[in-house]
Amino acid sequence: MARALQRYADRGVFRGLSSHRGRGGRFEFQFTWLMRQPMTLVYDERAAALTFRNLLPRVGSTALLREELYELIDGLSTRAVPAHKRIDGRRARLIRSARGGNFSLTLVVRGRHHEYAVRKGLNLVNDLFVLLHASYPDYLVEQFGFPAE
Amino acid sequence: MTKRDSTAGVTRRRFLHRAVAGAGATAAAAIGAKTIAGASAADVVAAADTAAIRIPPEFAAAKAAPLPKVDFPMSGAQLFARACKEEGVAALFCCPGNYGVIHAIAATGIPAFGGRHEGSMAHAADAFIRITGELAVCSGTEGPGFTDMICAIAGANAARTPLLVVASNMAMFQEDTEAGIQLGYQQPTTEGLKKYGKRLINPTRTWEYAGYAFRQLRSGVPKPVHLDFPAEVASHKFNDASEVWYFYDKSRYRTESRPHPSPKDVAAAIDMIKAAQRPIIVSSNGVFYAKAWEPLKRVAERGQIPVVESGAMKGQFSDASPLSANASPTALASADLVVLVGQHCMPTVGEFAFGPDAKVIRIDQAADDIGRNMPIDLGIVSCEKAALEALADAMPALKHDAWIAEIAAARKKFEDQNAEYYKLGLSYTDAVHPAVIARELADFLYKSRIPREETTVASGGYGIARYTRRELRGYRPGQIMNGAYQYGAIGPDVGYTVGVAAAVQLGVGPQSAYRGHPVIGITGDAGFGYTAMEIDTMTKHRLPAVVIVYNNNAWGTWITAQREPHALPIHLFQENLRYDKLAEALGGYGEYVTKPAEFRPALERAYQIAVKESRPAVINCQGRKEYWDRQMFPPGSLGKVEPGVMSYYH
Numbered sequence: 001m002a003r004a005l006q007r008y009a010d011r012g013v014f015r016g017l018s019s020h021r022g023r024g025g026r027f028e029f030q031f032t033w034l035m036r037q038p039m040t041l042v043y044d045e046r047a048a049a050l051t052f053r054n055l056l057p058r059v060g061s062t063a064l065l066r067e068e069l070y071e072l073i074d075g076l077s078t079r080a081v082p083a084h085k086r087i088d089g090r091r092a093r094l095i096r097s098a099r100g101g102n103f104s105l106t107l108v109v110r111g112r113h114h115e116y117a118v119r120k121g122l123n124l125v126n127d128l129f130v131l132l133h134a135s136y137p138d139y140l141v142e143q144f145g146f147p148a149e
Numbered sequence: 150m151t152k153r154d155s156t157a158g159v160t161r162r163r164f165l166h167r168a169v170a171g172a173g174a175t176a177a178a179a180i181g182a183k184t185i186a187g188a189s190a191a192d193v194v195a196a197a198d199t200a201a202i203r204i205p206p207e208f209a210a211a212k213a214a215p216l217p218k219v220d221f222p223m224s225g226a227q228l229f230a231r232a233c234k235e236e237g238v239a240a241l242f243c244c245p246g247n248y249g250v251i252h253a254i255a256a257t258g259i260p261a262f263g264g265r266h267e268g269s270m271a272h273a274a275d276a277f278i279r280i281t282g283e284l285a286v287c288s289g290t291e292g293p294g295f296t297d298m299i300c301a302i303a304g305a306n307a308a309r310t311p312l313l314v315v316a317s318n319m320a321m322f323q324e325d326t327e328a329g330i331q332l333g334y335q336q337p338t339t340e341g342l343k344k345y346g347k348r349l350i351n352p353t354r355t356w357e358y359a360g361y362a363f364r365q366l367r368s369g370v371p372k373p374v375h376l377d378f379p380a381e382v383a384s385h386k387f388n389d390a391s392e393v394w395y396f397y398d399k400s401r402y403r404t405e406s407r408p409h410p411s412p413k414d415v416a417a418a419i420d421m422i423k424a425a426q427r428p429i430i431v432s433s434n435g436v437f438y439a440k441a442w443e444p445l446k447r448v449a450e451r452g453q454i455p456v457v458e459s460g461a462m463k464g465q466f467s468d469a470s471p472l473s474a475n476a477s478p479t480a481l482a483s484a485d486l487v488v489l490v491g492q493h494c495m496p497t498v499g500e501f502a503f504g505p506d507a508k509v510i511r512i513d514q515a516a517d518d519i520g521r522n523m524p525i526d527l528g529i530v531s532c533e534k535a536a537l538e539a540l541a542d543a544m545p546a547l548k549h550d551a552w553i554a555e556i557a558a559a560r561k562k563f564e565d566q567n568a569e570y571y572k573l574g575l576s577y578t579d580a581v582h583p584a585v586i587a588r589e590l591a592d593f594l595y596k597s598r599i600p601r602e603e604t605t606v607a608s609g610g611y612g613i614a615r616y617t618r619r620e621l622r623g624y625r626p627g628q629i630m631n632g633a634y635q636y637g638a639i640g641p642d643v644g645y646t647v648g649v650a651a652a653v654q655l656g657v658g659p660q661s662a663y664r665g666h667p668v669i670g671i672t673g674d675a676g677f678g679y680t681a682m683e684i685d686t687m688t689k690h691r692l693p694a695v696v697i698v699y700n701n702n703a704w705g706t707w708i709t710a711q712r713e714p715h716a717l718p719i720h721l722f723q724e725n726l727r728y729d730k731l732a733e734a735l736g737g738y739g740e741y742v743t744k745p746a747e748f749r750p751a752l753e754r755a756y757q758i759a760v761k762e763s764r765p766a767v768i769n770c771q772g773r774k775e776y777w778d779r780q781m782f783p784p785g786s787l788g789k790v791e792p793g794v795m796s797y798y799h
Contacts, residue, residue, distance in 0.1 A: 064779075064783075082551070133788050133791075138709075
């Protein structure tokens with residue numbers, strides 16, 4: 001897991017990558033990528049779960065946004081998207097949640113497909129931000145301080 | 150829509166007759182009479198007692214006058230003007246001031262456009278260059294005239310435009326004294342906004358420094374060059390050529406030679422392209438300025454590689470091609486190899502939609518910029534044209550059918566979304582929704598009797614642009630001038646339209662095949678307020694432009710200020726302002742559109758006025774500021790995905 005993330009840092013995709021062991025033996029990775037604020041990625045070894053925790057805060061206030069995010073994510077398990085974008089359920093299972101209005105994304109890794117899960121997770125996060133840039137610029141301004149103009 | 154009043158007892162024909170007669174039977178073109186079309190009966194009667202708006206006969210006389218033969222003895226200003234002429238400067242945009250220099254430039258036959266504000270005219274020069282690839286010069290007088298140009302210089306700098314800025318700057322003998330007025334240190338003022346600048350202090354080196362300027366303008370990654378002329382230089386008298394240092398042909402002070410890619414780099418790039426399943430080319434400014442659209446097409450077609458555009462102008466790769474990915478935003482993240490060609494203004498990671506696994510090749514003339522902001526897997530230092538020619542020659546025939554199908558599917562999805570927005574827009578009948586303007590403008594430009602390649606567009610505005618950009622397409626180089634590109638100034642749009650219209654009127658560079666055709670300018674009510682007086686400039690220079698003003702009674706920023714009752718008025722204008730009447734008052738044609746169904750007919754009429762009378766029109770589209778509110782009027786204010794049709798940051 002750490003190696004897979006480190007490769008993105010080495011390629012200059014991430015700015016800064018730090019990790020520490022958190023509660024319950026979970027690994028917490030932090031890096032800056034698509035916004036000014038660092039992103040947190042938690043890996044729970046026991047559950048083999050990779051979670052972008054609170055990736056998108058306060059999405060609950062915009063039902064339409066939440067619906068669109070879910071539609072995009074759910075589509076990745078269907079033939080509606082090109083094969084290279086699909087998430088292979090034999091290698092990772094995708095779970096989305098909006099607990100307390102904050103959107104998180106989890107990939108449960110099957111077998112030893114950790115690198116796959118990291119790659120799919122990051123590409124999905126990129127897709128989610130493309131959606132936000134296209135249709136919800138106000139959300140990016142309010143939640144992440146993107147320029148209003 | 151403007152209502153035509155025929156009840157006043159003063160017919161249009163009768164008014165025309167009286168107005169023209171009143172103005173005197175001169176060679177001047179009377180144009181004000183036509184503006185009466187939108188006037189009330191009282192206005193007509195009142196106007197009938199006054200002289201019509203007209204273009205002074207001096208404009209026609211200037212066109213007919215033979216050019217003076219300028220030779221030694223000549224002034225410093227004339228010497229510099231000769232350098233401009235020999236370098237092929239294609240137009241001058243200015244206001245009065247810096248008299249020696251602008252008069253000398255005009256006397257060389259370089260088309261000269263005088264406007265109302267130095268800033269607007271500098272924006273015009275910037276736009277002219279962005280859609281022709283040729284050089285233009287803007288000028289202002291010392292002090293205020295010069296500082297009026299600062300926003301435009303900054304915009305041109307951000308857009309990487311080779312804009313030549315000249316300004317007079319008092320006399321050296323008065324330096325530091327504050328004697329008289331308008332003194333100022335110009336060069337420090339443009340620090341950070343230019344590629345090169347110089348206050349000329351030695352008349353004998355005028356030609357030499359012109360060489361410095363043109364070397365910078367004509368090579369590498371362009372940016373503005375700023376020269377300021379003290380009186381001692383502009384008015385210096387040279388008796389003969391021996392008094393001018395380094396006075397020789399441009400072929401001796403600069404070269405047309407360009408850096409070519411190393412064969413090793415080309416081979417490495419080909420290997421990466423062959424290994425990629427979903428490669429994409431990002432074509433930007435450098436492709437346009439290097440006039441590299443033919444090799445770009447060859448590379449794309451040979452390798453079956455999609456092309457997406459970014460930059461200060463669009464159209465170097467036709468949107469008619471199935472390989473165009475400009476309107477396929479949701480596919481961009483699938484690319485596994487991105488070839489950036491001439492992307493002078495570099496995004497940072499995350500600003501372009503490409504995913505984290507995409508490899509990056511960057512082709513650029515500036516080795517010192519490759520690797521900035523976006524990490525590379527391969528950098529190629531080369532002129533864009535040379536690199537694309539080398540790649541085209543080395544490219545094997547490749548197939549990426551699945552990838553092209555994905556691009557096509559994304560395009561359809563995007564177009565379906567646009568159609569949905571249009572349908573929503575039509576359902577709002579109390580004013581004109583921007584989605585209606587965007588779609589119907591696109592239908593008019595690309596699906597009517599006008600050839601889709603014909604009309605050049607100055608794409609501006611803030612909120613309206615979020616809709617119009619989605620529908621505008623480029624079918625040939627220089628068809629779209631991307632107004633807000635990078636610097637994001639709100640106000641230059643009418644100034645930009647002057648430059649675009651001038652370029653098309655003159656048929657410069659890629660505009661040559663479309664010479665004389667009307668152009669379209671797009672702006673908002675906020676933007677229009679800054680440079681609206683240039684409607685007069687377009688009228689007097691007979692520049693046929695249709696300026697679409699999206700009038701929603703507010704700055705585009707009002708939506709974020711809604712919860713600030715004390716500050717909210719800062720973001721608002723008077724409601725229902727009549728920008729169409731302002732256009733009429735300046736000799737242009739005006740239409741006021743308040744319902745969706747009125748837009749297309751108004752556009753047809755305005756376009757016909759532009760065609761038949763070679764004068765500008767303003768279509769004042771009455772919208773509502775609340776249309777930016779997604780909850781009240783979905784889809785509300787839209788965002789953007791870069792690169793592609795929506796891009797304007799990079």
